[in-house]
Amino acid sequence: MSGTLGRRLLVPGSALLWGLQFAVLVPSLALLLVALYDATPSQVGWVLGVYNGAGFVAALVVPAWADRRGDYLVPMLGCSALTLLLAVALWWVTGLPGAVVALVVLGAPAGVGVSLLFAHLRHEGAGTAQVTRVRAVVSFAWIAGPPLATFLIATAGERALLPALAVLAVLNGATTAAMVRHRRRRTAEGLPATSAPDDAIPVSRSGVALVTLGFVLLQAANATVVSVMALFTTRGLGLDVVWSGVALGVAAAAEIPALLLLGRLGSRVSDLALVVSGSAVGVVYFALMTVVSGPAGLVAVQLLNAWTFAVIAGTGLGLFQRIITRPGLASGLYANTRRLGGVVSGPVIGLGGATAWGYGAAFLVCAGLTVLGVVLVVVALRTARTTATA
Incomplete structure (x- = not known):
């Protein structure tokens, strides 16, 4: 035992x-x-x-x-x-x-x-x-x-x-x-060897490229949130910098139960539906971040951020492993969407700091990136399923 x-x-x-x-x-x-x-x-x-x-x-x-x-x-x-x-x-x-x-x-x-x-x-x-x-x-x-x-x-x-x-x-x-x-x-002991589950989604190389680009944009939005939070909290809301740490800490802590819930939902809800739900919640989160005015609101909306990133981190990785038959390449390519997203986040933060709206404008850009990213993923997967059933 x-x-x-x-x-x-x-x-x-x-x-x-x-x-x-x-x-x-x-x-x-x-x-x-x-x-x-x-x-x-x-x-x-x-x-x-x-x-x-x-x-x-x-x-x-x-x-x-x-x-x-x-x-x-x-x-x-x-x-x-x-x-x-x-x-x-x-x-x-x-x-x-x-x-x-x-x-x-x-x-x-x-x-x-x-x-x-x-x-x-x-x-x-x-x-x-x-x-x-x-x-x-x-x-x-x-x-x-x-x-x-x-x-x-x-x-x-x-x-x-x-x-x-x-x-x-x-x-x-x-x-x-x-x-x-x-x-x-x-x-x-002669026990049967295990193999990857038969749940692959047949996607063309162009479809894989679209999904990858979509996740780069989704990752860029998340990376922007992490990078800009201290500046937004201190210069945008006029709060002590400690509140940025509290906000990010709450989001990180809430991410764990969100991932566990996704693990339960994964067998009953499609990956695409979960990605769409995470993106929709993300857009709401970014919109609310432009209107929060105090520490209570700042911390409360991080629960939405936790769900969004949990979907990107958990369901996203699983999705890459389903559309790419080579497990190593799938995991490595997914990991690089986060690296590229971090690169994209730099100009987004710079744009926010240069506008009259201040760093809150970065969240509006993130909402746009999220919408564009999920549209690319939906187009790629819908096209793949239509082709497979034709």
């Missing part, structure tokens, strides 16, 4: 560790560059740009390679080892050029681990509902990770993040190794 329970905890345990691993590193990376390598603000900007560019490439290349092998766990072990080497390298190097090399060569491919986990789930027969539930565990890790990093910095300094990252990498490697042993044991 305990062995069965242990096996059932392997996947959520792995999701928690992968989430913590990068929830500790990513929000603190700029601070590490400044504290350990005396990087200037402009240097921080280009280093993060190079690092994210390398991550974009790795998110396509590594999962595609895993698709050809039909194995996602061994590459995950490699990602854990690369994370450990990254922590050692960042501890050892003394200059910014060495740190950049470590981030590009080690950090970028190491960051693909969580995409490989979701590819493994799909390969082993998980549907959208299970993927969404596991995604909720990753969201929990991103709530716990930044406070953990802050605590370590406050008590032991910025360098303390690197041993913590190394410990997480070792634990992640141990969890993944246990998953590998479990799979080999099943094979040795």
Whole structure:
């Protein structure tokens, strides 16, 4: 009984560790560059740009390679080892050029681990509902990770993040190794191999491109909210900056039950209907953000934001795995929609700051991006279903 329970905890345990691993590193990376390598603000900007560019490439290349092998766990072990080497390298190097090399060569491919986990789930027969539930565990890790990093910095300094990252990498490697042993044991016992569920949506390459573009726009709207919240709260509403943290914290916390609810709804409601619902709620949220005037309203409307992002994060990932038959490529391409969305969010924030409406105008642009994004997704999927039934 305990062995069965242990096996059932392997996947959520792995999701928690992968989430913590990068929830500790990513929000603190700029601070590490400044504290350990005396990087200037402009240097921080280009280093993060190079690092994210390398991550974009790795998110396509590594999962595609895993698709050809039909194995996602061994590459995950490699990602854990690369994370450990990254922590050692960042501890050892003394200059910014060495740190950049470590981030590009080690950090970028190491960051693909969580995409490989979701590819493994799909390969082993998980549907959208299970993927969404596991995604909720990753969201929990991103709530716990930044406070953990802050605590370590406050008590032991910025360098303390690197041993913590190394410990997480070792634990992640141990969890993944246990998953590998479990799979080999099943094979040795002659148990039937699992395979991806038969729920694929036949979509052409142009349809996949439309869905991808649609999700880039949806992700851009969400990235804008995260980036502009502090400016909007302080300069738009005249509130203390702490309220921006409260608002984003409420949205992040509410995202977990929203993802769990989506996991239940996923078997009864189509992915397209859920994406449309999330987008519709998002448009209402963006509209309300332009008229809120106090902290109570600001915090309350974040419940709508939580539902919108839960749909994008959970149902969106599952949808990509249904329209792209290669699980690794599907997960990697979905991960890159978030990276590209972050790039698009920059001009949106700049536009808001340059208008007479102030940063509230950014939310109106986000509403437009959301409408355009969901229209592209609907057109692609409706066209695919019409073609399939013709």
